[in-house]
Amino acid sequence: MTAEIRKAGHTIDYPVPMYSYRRRFTREAGFGGIALGGYQPIRVESMTNTHTMDTVATVEQCRRLYEAGCEIIRLTVPTEKDAGNLRNIRDQLRRDGISTPLVADIHFSPKAAMKAVEFVENIRVNPGNYATGTKFSSDDYTEAEYRAELEKVREEFTPLVRKARDLGVSMRIGTNHGSLSDRIVSRFGNSPEGMVEAALEFARICEDENYFDLLFSMKSSNVRVMIHAYRLLVSRADAELRHAYPLHLGVTEAGDGDEGRIKSAMGIGALLEDGLGDTIRVSLTEDPVNEVPVGFAIVRKYNEHLQVKGDKAYLKVNHVVEHARPVSGHEAMPFDPYRYARRPCRRFEAGAEPLGGDAMPRVETSARTSIADPDALRAEIMERLAPELPGDSIRSEFVNVGVGCVEDLPALQSLLDSLGGLRDRVVASTADTALFPRLLPLVSRARLDIVEGESLGTGFIDELEEGGAAMEFSFIHEDSSVQVPAEILSRIASRLMRKGLSRFLLSVVSSQGLFATRRLVLELSKAGLDIPVVVRYRDRGGDRSGVLIDSAVQSGTLFCDGIGDLVAIETGLKAEEEVGLAFNILQAARVRMSKTEFISCPGCGRTYFELEKTTALIKQRVSHLKGLKIGIMGCIVNGPGEMADADFGYVGSGKGRVSLYVGRDCVVENMPEAQALERLIELIRQNGKWMEPS
Numbered sequence: 001m002t003a004e005i006r007k008a009g010h011t012i013d014y015p016v017p018m019y020s021y022r023r024r025f026t027r028e029a030g031f032g033g034i035a036l037g038g039y040q041p042i043r044v045e046s047m048t049n050t051h052t053m054d055t056v057a058t059v060e061q062c063r064r065l066y067e068a069g070c071e072i073i074r075l076t077v078p079t080e081k082d083a084g085n086l087r088n089i090r091d092q093l094r095r096d097g098i099s100t101p102l103v104a105d106i107h108f109s110p111k112a113a114m115k116a117v118e119f120v121e122n123i124r125v126n127p128g129n130y131a132t133g134t135k136f137s138s139d140d141y142t143e144a145e146y147r148a149e150l151e152k153v154r155e156e157f158t159p160l161v162r163k164a165r166d167l168g169v170s171m172r173i174g175t176n177h178g179s180l181s182d183r184i185v186s187r188f189g190n191s192p193e194g195m196v197e198a199a200l201e202f203a204r205i206c207e208d209e210n211y212f213d214l215l216f217s218m219k220s221s222n223v224r225v226m227i228h229a230y231r232l233l234v235s236r237a238d239a240e241l242r243h244a245y246p247l248h249l250g251v252t253e254a255g256d257g258d259e260g261r262i263k264s265a266m267g268i269g270a271l272l273e274d275g276l277g278d279t280i281r282v283s284l285t286e287d288p289v290n291e292v293p294v295g296f297a298i299v300r301k302y303n304e305h306l307q308v309k310g311d312k313a314y315l316k317v318n319h320v321v322e323h324a325r326p327v328s329g330h331e332a333m334p335f336d337p338y339r340y341a342r343r344p345c346r347r348f349e350a351g352a353e354p355l356g357g358d359a360m361p362r363v364e365t366s367a368r369t370s371i372a373d374p375d376a377l378r379a380e381i382m383e384r385l386a387p388e389l390p391g392d393s394i395r396s397e398f399v400n401v402g403v404g405c406v407e408d409l410p411a412l413q414s415l416l417d418s419l420g421g422l423r424d425r426v427v428a429s430t431a432d433t434a435l436f437p438r439l440l441p442l443v444s445r446a447r448l449d450i451v452e453g454e455s456l457g458t459g460f461i462d463e464l465e466e467g468g469a470a471m472e473f474s475f476i477h478e479d480s481s482v483q484v485p486a487e488i489l490s491r492i493a494s495r496l497m498r499k500g501l502s503r504f505l506l507s508v509v510s511s512q513g514l515f516a517t518r519r520l521v522l523e524l525s526k527a528g529l530d531i532p533v534v535v536r537y538r539d540r541g542g543d544r545s546g547v548l549i550d551s552a553v554q555s556g557t558l559f560c561d562g563i564g565d566l567v568a569i570e571t572g573l574k575a576e577e578e579v580g581l582a583f584n585i586l587q588a589a590r591v592r593m594s595k596t597e598f599i600s601c602p603g604c605g606r607t608y609f610e611l612e613k614t615t616a617l618i619k620q621r622v623s624h625l626k627g628l629k630i631g632i633m634g635c636i637v638n639g640p641g642e643m644a645d646a647d648f649g650y651v652g653s654g655k656g657r658v659s660l661y662v663g664r665d666c667v668v669e670n671m672p673e674a675q676a677l678e679r680l681i682e683l684i685r686q687n688g689k690w691m692e693p694s
């Protein structure tokens, strides 16, 4: 199924389904003892952060990754000498009975690549810097200069292509946002279009040499850029190249802790939901072994659709085994899959906060305490609203309270009275259509849960009046097609509008929240209804890691697509964690920046300082700053490029030495590491971005 967006009179095709899951069928790539691509399981990769010349440490880390279940191990290969040492590492691993495929990670050096390809199952080249320098300028290239440089790349790259082809080694053409060549930037900017063109240039050379053992990656630390780049690549590559090649997915420099996991899950998961991706790497500024379980937790759901029989792999959709088949047909889409634009909708005041329009998405969580225990409920609401914290702190902006029956109304009234000025932040919800109109005079927001399969009737709409609470209609969807909630909510919205009501929101609660909400937005746009949409996530009892991942995928993808005016999270997590999760999702989708974003690399054999320790120290001092992006990169070779759009950068430039960046400019070169953090803070201050911690 091809999704289609009609915008300003033109049509963009995106060759994947948008409202249901179907994995894109790709050409299988050689990967040593494992199969990759096709309908094979989505493989989990990690990368060592030892020096590749240190055989003992690298073999030991590979062994730990293998024991953690890692299916593909990548090693950095900065020089020809490191490339030569891959033989020792490989031989030792094989002697130890570890047959995990190895990938040589190459930047800049064709010589290192030509050597490394002899000892690994896969070689990754970065088209941004392979056989070309990157100065981060955007000098204009004439057509002749552009062609001459491309010809030089072809000359230097072709021997590697031939050698990989003859040895049966596969290749990843791994583009990174931020480390594109000057030539590409001069023509396409530092953009998804540039990333895609850089990869296609290399792929054309491979196909000209009859070498098809390829994969692609399009990484960025900006989740939205990463999603758009992969989608654009699939659209262009599948139209132009001779095969649908597999994809390696990843968010670069995702950071550590929950933030790193949420960012990675959001970017990777958004694409997996599109059916894209054959292997992934979760890139964390932590021990690489930690990346492996997170990777498996992300791919588990998608691998459950697969069935391997002998050496053949199949896709199961709704329990039916399907063979690869070409995509066909068209689906209308309510957003542009290749660039971010927030969905336009009406704005209105809802108690304490504006919703919709250009208002930043707000955060709602749900009280779990019953209204039958008013004191405990009040305490829980206060914990979530946290009024004692300074004004711009992270806190729930709305708290939902469930109201079961008419007998609960006096308790609700006295709860609201006890909250004083905070009463506007309570959302009362019920599944009772007779009770719902009675909530409207009491609260500033009220929600009606429409439970699938239960008779709704239509009379309740006649009883609703404009002027009381802002309303929300939420469809609790389980079994039916995602079309059902979209149609019912759209019909309700049309009737409300005809009645003259306009201060309301819509939402779907579903295990298929992403597809169902997209479908709702499509129906609204077909009906010309500019109603704000709530992105509701209700966890179904998973463990903590599963909840972080699933909520990031189901909710975050929608915000990356420009959909969503409020995020409402209901999980089994503690109140503080739940609020943090909601803000982390908005931050990772870059729709609401509530704290500093750390773009920190995972480290590799090039790293010049202790990344984890340094990242923790920097975080301690500057986390309170709102909306800043700070890059913490292990080396100056790739760091400045890979931190892409960071406002400030802390980059290892030698043993015990650090260079500091303001945007893309290096303003302090090679200073002693011991003084670098204070100097970074001084730079932030000089640029008017510093605030004292509260």
Ligand code: SF4
Residues within 6 Å of the ligand: 601, 602, 603, 604, 605, 606, 607, 608, 633, 634, 635, 636, 637, 638, 639, 642
């Ligand atoms: S920035 Fe440098 S040290 Fe960090 S992962 Fe990339 S290459 Fe390795």
